[in-house]
Amino acid sequence: METQDLVLKPARTEPAKSTLPQPGRPVPSRAYPGALIVVEGTDGSGKSTQLYLLKRWLEIGGYRLHFTEWNSSPLVKSATRRGKQRRLLTPTTFSLLHAADFADRCERQIMPLLQGDYLVLADRYIYTAFARDTARGCSPRWLRNLYRFAPVPDITFYFRAPLDVAVNRILSGRPKLKYYEAGMDLGMSYDRAESFRLFQARILEEYDKMVETDNFVVLDGTMPVNKLQKQMRDIVASKIDLKRFAPRAEAAE
Amino acid sequence: MPDQEKEKPAPAVTTETPAPPIPSKPASPPEDPGQQYFFGEPLVGFDPSEITGSLIVIEGMDGSGRSTQITLLQEWLESEGFAVQTSGLRRSNLVGRDIDELLAKNAVTRLTLALMYATDFFDQVEHRILPALRSGTIVLADRYIFTLIGRGVVRGINRDYMSGLYAMALRPHLTFWLNVRPETAFGREFRKAQAISYWEAGRDMSLSHDLYWSFIRYQTMIKREFEVMAKKHNFIELDGEASVSTVNKLLRQRIAEQLGIRSTKYTPSSALSYLWR
Numbered sequence: 001m002e003t004q005d006l007v008l009k010p011a012r013t014e015p016a017k018s019t020l021p022q023p024g025r026p027v028p029s030r031a032y033p034g035a036l037i038v039v040e041g042t043d044g045s046g047k048s049t050q051l052y053l054l055k056r057w058l059e060i061g062g063y064r065l066h067f068t069e070w071n072s073s074p075l076v077k078s079a080t081r082r083g084k085q086r087r088l089l090t091p092t093t094f095s096l097l098h099a100a101d102f103a104d105r106c107e108r109q110i111m112p113l114l115q116g117d118y119l120v121l122a123d124r125y126i127y128t129a130f131a132r133d134t135a136r137g138c139s140p141r142w143l144r145n146l147y148r149f150a151p152v153p154d155i156t157f158y159f160r161a162p163l164d165v166a167v168n169r170i171l172s173g174r175p176k177l178k179y180y181e182a183g184m185d186l187g188m189s190y191d192r193a194e195s196f197r198l199f200q201a202r203i204l205e206e207y208d209k210m211v212e213t214d215n216f217v218v219l220d221g222t223m224p225v226n227k228l229q230k231q232m233r234d235i236v237a238s239k240i241d242l243k244r245f246a247p248r249a250e251a252a253e
Numbered sequence: 254m255p256d257q258e259k260e261k262p263a264p265a266v267t268t269e270t271p272a273p274p275i276p277s278k279p280a281s282p283p284e285d286p287g288q289q290y291f292f293g294e295p296l297v298g299f300d301p302s303e304i305t306g307s308l309i310v311i312e313g314m315d316g317s318g319r320s321t322q323i324t325l326l327q328e329w330l331e332s333e334g335f336a337v338q339t340s341g342l343r344r345s346n347l348v349g350r351d352i353d354e355l356l357a358k359n360a361v362t363r364l365t366l367a368l369m370y371a372t373d374f375f376d377q378v379e380h381r382i383l384p385a386l387r388s389g390t391i392v393l394a395d396r397y398i399f400t401l402i403g404r405g406v407v408r409g410i411n412r413d414y415m416s417g418l419y420a421m422a423l424r425p426h427l428t429f430w431l432n433v434r435p436e437t438a439f440g441r442e443f444r445k446a447q448a449i450s451y452w453e454a455g456r457d458m459s460l461s462h463d464l465y466w467s468f469i470r471y472q473t474m475i476k477r478e479f480e481v482m483a484k485k486h487n488f489i490e491l492d493g494e495a496s497v498s499t500v501n502k503l504l505r506q507r508i509a510e511q512l513g514i515r516s517t518k519y520t521p522s523s524a525l526s527y528l529w530r
Contacts (some may be wrong), residue, residue, distance in 0.1 A: 075361065079351040088347050091297045092375045101369035107362040137297040145417035149364060
């Protein structure tokens with residue numbers, strides 16, 4: 001039959017079993033061909049700038065990549081906005097809504113792209129939820145279960161900056177802190193800047209606890225931007241076989 | 254029923270090793286006063302000893318008669334002088350309408366949907382159920398975590414994951430299960446809307462191209478999950494195929510016992526008499 005000629009032979013055969021992490025099952029580390037690079041750190045630690053520069057470097061080199069940001073799924077966005085505006089969120093629902101957002105990006109972008117041989121760059125990942133939500137009082141055990149479906153990153157960069165440096169970077173550039181951003185829901189202080197500082201201190205403490213358990217690559221957020229970027233690129237090049245993500249031959253034509 | 258039994262079995266509960274990023278947790282949680290009130294962990298910022306009301310859950314598949322019974326029970330309890338609050342799925346101010354939209358667009362994946370339902374559930378717990386229970390109100394819940402866990406599990410989400418998600422759910426004082434055969438439920442649901450919805454028939458699971466068989470297979474899978482949970486969580490199982498008045502009488506007897514109401518006599522007001530068949 002003619003139609004048979006139209007069926008293209010796939011480049012790779014589909015594995016019998018899904019290679020993706022399933023909620024509640026052990027994560028098959030690197031069972032997919034893609035790679036995942038994550039940046040974490042408190043607000044003002046410089047992580048987004050550094051990830052942007054890393055992304056530019058890889059883009060200019062023509063590598064196959066996808067960039068994803070925390071709290072950006074269009075599906076969940078309206079609910080998050082409403083919850084924040086009307087201050088309806090409690091530590092539990094705040095956490096669940098962000099998990100829903102992450103699940104949506106994970107199931108529809110991150111996982112398919114990792115299976116499709118892409119380099120995925122994530123500005124904030126599940127460790128943001130662990131740090132923030134634990135700082136809000138959520139149970140760490142519950143949180144770890146909540147995010148069990150997330151693929152383990154190949155590299156997690158943790159940008160560490162002293163509390164004062166990070167807080168001052170934010171306070172000088174952003175005149176008005178938002179309610180939840182400042183951790184006002186915790187009732188630690190009526191003063192937004194002071195509440196923000198106390199909240200960030202708690203988050204920093206939670207991040208520091210994960211350095212060992214979650215294999216963070218710690219970088220000094222106070223270093224000059226270009227030197228820090230050089231370090232970051234060197235680490236990426238040494239830990240990830242970038243050739244795999246180089247432009248495919250036919251694309252060059 | 255040709256290939257009704259061929260469906261994939263729901264994943265078994267396995268005692269697996271936790272995923273690498275999970276820090277070691279105690280084999281059995283230490284004796285925790287929170288366990289008395291919650292399924293696993295206490296809810297942040299809430300003191301369960303303040304509860305003076307009762308939480309009564311009615312579970313059962315689509316078409317099992319839950320809503321009818323809750324409407325009648327509310328009238329009976331109010332006539333007995335109790336304040337009643339109801340709750341149900343997708344009724345939260347936070348995300349109730351967002352879930353409706355997601356379902357309508359049907360562009361949502363199973364995990365995202367499960368987490369949106371969890372958000373909806375806990376928003377109602379914190380803003381509706383707990384305030385009511387603290388003021389001595391009787392909360393009648395039209396479905397609870399069991400439906401939500403069952404729906405996730407039949408879609409291949411691990412059972413431990415789903416129950417872990419609801420670790421901070423309050424333990425109900427009574428949980429009734431209105432058990433009906435999927436075939437009966439199909440007829441009842443069809444009569445309601447002259448149609449069967451995409452989600453009621455579990456069409457996202459690609460079980461069958463026939464709407465009828467899709468519904469039967471999906472609801473049978475859910476029912477099996479309920480059978481597992483019924484034993485574990487002491488459901489009071491009632492025959493949902495009995496008449497409305499018979500089921501209602503059994504519900505009233507058990508609730509009266511729980512609340513210390515002497516008489517279980519009740520006939521619906523004229524406004525509700527149409528339900529009494």
